[in-house]
Amino acid sequence: MPNSRQQSSGPEELYAASYFRLVGVLAVAAGSVEEAEDVVQDAFVRLIPRWSTVCRYDDPEAWVRKVAFRLLHNRLRRARNRIVAMARMGAAPSPAVTSTEAVDVTAALAVLPPLQRQAVVMHYLLGLPIDDMARTLDVPSGTIKSRLARARVALAPLLREEIHDHA
Numbered sequence: 001m002p003n004s005r006q007q008s009s010g011p012e013e014l015y016a017a018s019y020f021r022l023v024g025v026l027a028v029a030a031g032s033v034e035e036a037e038d039v040v041q042d043a044f045v046r047l048i049p050r051w052s053t054v055c056r057y058d059d060p061e062a063w064v065r066k067v068a069f070r071l072l073h074n075r076l077r078r079a080r081n082r083i084v085a086m087a088r089m090g091a092a093p094s095p096a097v098t099s100t101e102a103v104d105v106t107a108a109l110a111v112l113p114p115l116q117r118q119a120v121v122m123h124y125l126l127g128l129p130i131d132d133m134a135r136t137l138d139v140p141s142g143t144i145k146s147r148l149a150r151a152r153v154a155l156a157p158l159l160r161e162e163i164h165d166h167a
Contacts, residue, residue, distance in 0.1 A: 011051050015044055018061045022068060029121040030072055031110045039075065043068035065126075066136045069118060076114040108158040116151040119144055 019040060026036035043064045047054060054060045109117050122128045122136070123144075130148075134141040 010055075011044065011047050014047075014060055014064070018064065019044070022061070022065060025065070025121055025125055026068055026072060028109060028125060029069070029114075029118050030076075031117075035072065035075065039068045039071040040064070042071050062136070069122070069136065073114060073118065108155050111158065112151050112154055116147045116154070119147040120151045120155070123148055 022040045022043075023033065023036045026040055027033045030036045030039070046067055047060075047064055054063045057063055109120060112120065118137075119133065122133050123130070128136070130141050130144045133144045137144070
């Protein structure tokens, strides 16, 4: 039985139904709402000429999500390369502002390398199974498992709750 996304008559309806959800998920992965908006909009722009094919997929939103994550990955890689190039030329990137307040999930995710953050977002926030993530990202399932394991190790001390027994 088709789902409601399959029954939409065009990319406009898919956009209306999924844009804010996709931006929310990508914002966590990107660490920036603006960056997420850009990649989701770019993904929808790429969808339009392919709509006649993508509309027949079981989940057209999954196609947009995959494209958006790939665009984000490419942007993050280019930004990292710019920073490396600037460092080689002697220009130091501006220091990041650090917060002394309690670390929340978004801030904790921001310390992860982009590929680990992407895996955490896709698995824990989107609820995607590892095999689906591997197909989406065109990597082996073992790579996804490794990224998730490394991310959990890195996040554990940041997200550990202090338990105070005042009894």
